Amino acid sequence: MSDPSTVPTRPAPPDAPVAGEHASVAVYVKVAVILTLITAMEFSAIYIRQLTPILIPLLLVMSAAKFALVVLFFMHLRYDSRALSFIFAGSLTIATAIALALLALTGQLLHFQR
């Protein structure tokens, strides 16, 4: 009944290079395995006394890795248009910067880093 996009029809360009157009099931399973491993590592790291001095940076790096894996592969951002990455990464950057500023302003950033 309606077609809000009234651009003269032409074939839509592919979202991504044909070769990696969709990551295969194998890739997805591999990512899932890595996610599981990292989660296990995170959980164990809490109990390893020797890691305590670097525990917080370690945990942050590991969770950032999981975050990136899900966004890039499961959410397909690695294979999709750069416009989408820009929208998401821009928002994420601003949100993270503001969250960090909030922590610094409430004096909790130092507390957090202890």
Add this chain to the structure above:
Amino acid sequence: MGTSGRARRLSRLGLAGATSLLAGCGWNGPQTSLVPVSDFAREILHVYAIITWAAIVIAAVVVAVLGWVLLRFRARPDAALPRQIRGHALLEIGWTIAPALVLLVIAVPTIHVVFRTQGAPPAGALEVIVRGKQWWWEFSYPAYQITTANELHLPVGRPAVLRLEGDDVIHSFWVPQLGGKRDVIPGRHNQLSFTPDTPGTYLGQCAEFCGTSHANMLVRLIVEPTDTFERWMASERAPAAQPQSGPAADGAALFAASACVGCHTVRGVSSGVIGPDLTHFGGRATLAAGMLPSTVDNVTAWILDPPRIKPGVKMPALGLSEAQARSIAAYLLSLK
């Protein structure tokens, strides 16, 4: 007064001149922020003058250019299409850098003053605890162990530090001639530190919306020579007056027997903490946080019906008769 003092006086004059030019009126009102009487206020005015002059010059230039352009390039009948200029890189760079330079001139003294005025107060500073409440101010002097309300005395020439504490909502302590304002935030410990340099009575009021009677939360700050201050402090530390006869004595008895004692402290008589300390109420020039001069008529009217004078006030009308209120007023005014 050295060159920096002269520069400060000049900048103060400059700022006052600028404002007068714009306002066509004097710069000296009872709550003016342009006539400094402390080091804090002078530091601020120094930066204030720089920025104001910069702003005036820039505004004048922009408005003048705008006016000239509008006149010079008015459309004429049958005029050809003007040259379709799309831009000029050098101009863009120029008018990006120029504002940046002006900002530098503003930023440098700004940062200096920010740090200079927020440092630790000097040792030996007179400490006053300022408690902002809906809708009055409590002042206590820990070193002297006295508490009073709404009128604050400071000795001239001695550094003072006001520790701002909140009991209910956010308020803001502001006596413009003594300097900028600072919020009173429950749970936080803000402070203002400055050295007043000119005796006088300075007015201010709460500057953060705090409810119904936000407009009625005034401050009187009295800066006086040290011996006068010491005399005032001595009378504040003295026990409450005990009138022996007359309406004041009747009032004293009434006061001690009424609900007044539940909220107010008169040292030796009562110890309520909800309302202002009244031990030396008679020594204050105003009541209800600066709303009215402290006369027997005004105090009587207040006691009879506080909410009529100060909307929302927590002090209720106690159902007293006019005569009873008048005698309590006489008592309170005797508490010098």
Add this chain to the structure above:
Amino acid sequence: MTVATRALELPHTHVAAEATGLWSWVTTVDHKRIGILYGVTAFGFFLLGGIEALIIRLQLARPGNTLVGADTFNALFTMHGTTMVFLAIMPFGSAFFNYLVPLMIGARDVAFPRLNALSYWIFLIGGLFLNASLLIGAPPDTGWFGYANLTTRPFSPGLNVDFWLLSLQILGASSIIAAINFIVTIVNMRPPGMTLMRMPVFVWMTLVVQFLVILAFPAVTVGLIFLMFDRFFGTHFYDVAAGADLHLWQHLFWIFGHPEVYILILPAFGIVSEVLPVFARKPLFGAPVVIYSGVLIGFFGFGVWSHHMFATGMGPVADSAFAIMTMLISIPTGVKIFNWLATLWGGSIRGTTALHFAVGLIATFTIGGLSGIMHSSPPVDLQQTDTYFVVAHLHYVLIGGSLFGLLAGAHYWWPKITGRLLDERLGRLTFWLVFVGFNVAFFPQHYLGAMGMPRRIYTYPASTGWGPWNLLSTVGAFGIGLGILLFIVDAARSLRSGPRAPADPWDGRTLEWRTSSPPPPHDFDTIPPVYGRDTFWREKHGDAQGRKPAPLPPAPDPHGIHLPAPSHWPIVVAVGAGLAAVGALTHLALVLLGALVLLYGAFRFAFEHRRDPAHADQTGTTGIDHRKMAIWAFLGSECMLFGTLIATYLAYKGRSVTGPHPHEILNLPLTTLSTFDLLMSSLLMVLALAAVQRGDRGQARLWLLGTAVFGLIFLGFQAYEFTHFVHEGLTLQQNLFGSTFFVLTGFHGGHVALGVLWLLTLWVLDVRGKLSTLDAMKVEIAGLYWHFVDVVWIVIFTLVYLVP
């Protein structure tokens, strides 16, 4: 007659007459009608806010005045501010975005026409709800900025604050939905040849504003959620005795509040950037620089918010950082002003009303911007903040800036929208009344502030000396009112009997002038070609070398153009939201009813065009599907939502006055298991999507159900955890940890629950054979939402459970 204008003279005899009547307006999804709805509604609220302002000014005209009492006055300035910001200026901007953006980019409507209608109806409901408070005598009275803890129940026990916080959340939802719509429209619906840098500056400013909206509103939404929970459910976000920090509200509010002022001014800047070139008959000087400076202002606008807090005792380092950031922002702003002056320079300036307002903006915004620079210096600001000096500043930028820009736009685009011309003489008189009245009203307020007059006071004693200046200010305010009245007269006369407007009355530069006034329902007979910036001008006058483009082929039969169909589901959803809000103040049953109506409406909305093959493929000009771009924009917004929720949790960590504390009660092994479960659900989700894309219905059903089940398992873990915590003494009300923990993880759980509902809906569709490869995009969108919820949990798991 040029080729371009000849195309416009073709009669539109083949097009069916546009439907009229109330129902056609209630169900409209036409961007032009929605624009008119926004404009008329905004103007109504503007008049209401203006009356509130005039009463304020009457009360303050004399010292010790008793026209209104303290509480009434406090409600007046609260309603005036809230109304002008959210119900007048913002929707005025939306009116122009709606009407003009599709026309300016040669599109026939926005990306999501029904969502567009939804935004309007939600806005209307929100505005009516806020003003309903006046009818029951409980108008909000704690300021448009509602500082906690004055707004908490102990200090504001009535319904006033509840009206305020609920309507702001409704209005925020409206804005965010509209913003996503316009981001997708602008990025994804431009015609061939219109690169981003060839877009009109107004469209660029609109795009920046939409990004500001989706990133700024979540912050105030979170702040309001905290306030709502404190007031309704006994949490302690703003409870000092429980360890809360009252700076939190101010930070959250101003993280929104400062970008909000750029949301208010950038559309006006965009309008001026269109009006000046047309009436100076020269291109915008330095258009790319004007665009970049708008983008910079938007971006840096997120880094200056605490300049509203210089008096709150943040410390010299924070003060200095925000002072410098604020000063930096004035550079791109100044650059714009200089570029506008250079646009006029050397031009052939026609003094139309629109030009008057645009030029007026340059003068008054310069003054407002300069007083802003004064505020950027913390020491000086300590004498100016919370005084009439800043009231002067904000009105110089909001009236002298935003309103003047919008009035310029109103006079500029009036012929296009209504098909009639306004009276230039009346218009110029309007301008001078408003301009002079405005300066008389607000310039003295700088002085009043310097003389120590604070804001938000209902009266003052005569001994202050403020009386005469307040009286002058009041006179000026009535001058503004008179000017607005004159505008109404002008508008009414024009609508009734004004001369008919041609398609291009001003010799314009942009595409909206290339169609009739008003445009036909389908906007353009043919999508116009784009040769560069100011493409229409080039068609008429040639480019720098005087070359004109080749003539266009004749227009095709407009009968072949399909327009979005009207729909009544948007208003149903909006009414549901309104019912729920009313229920929040009256009875839980009404909340449930409202939620049900909303959900039902949302489902019918979602399924309305399920069988329409034209809806299956919504690929835009970038090659990205509209819905995919929209969900990513939404997820960007959610980053801010969860970012501020998580930051609050961390900011309040360790501040609970009583126990239980995290280390005593969090169950790490169990939560690790639930985290694993959620991660695996994401795997199942991608398998489901792959199956749908392959057309493997059996596997699709399996994996879709599997994802939903794993989601339910996660929720089960969470339910167990919550129940266990309550038994151990940790409730929502127990302490700060209880408040922050339950709200953060509860909102996340709510997102999971909605995701499960979404997935089960898709599963049911698949079971009934209604999910084919053509519907893969629907599954992909659901998947993106689901993975994002997973990703947020990754962050929460680390920062709440793992980090000691």
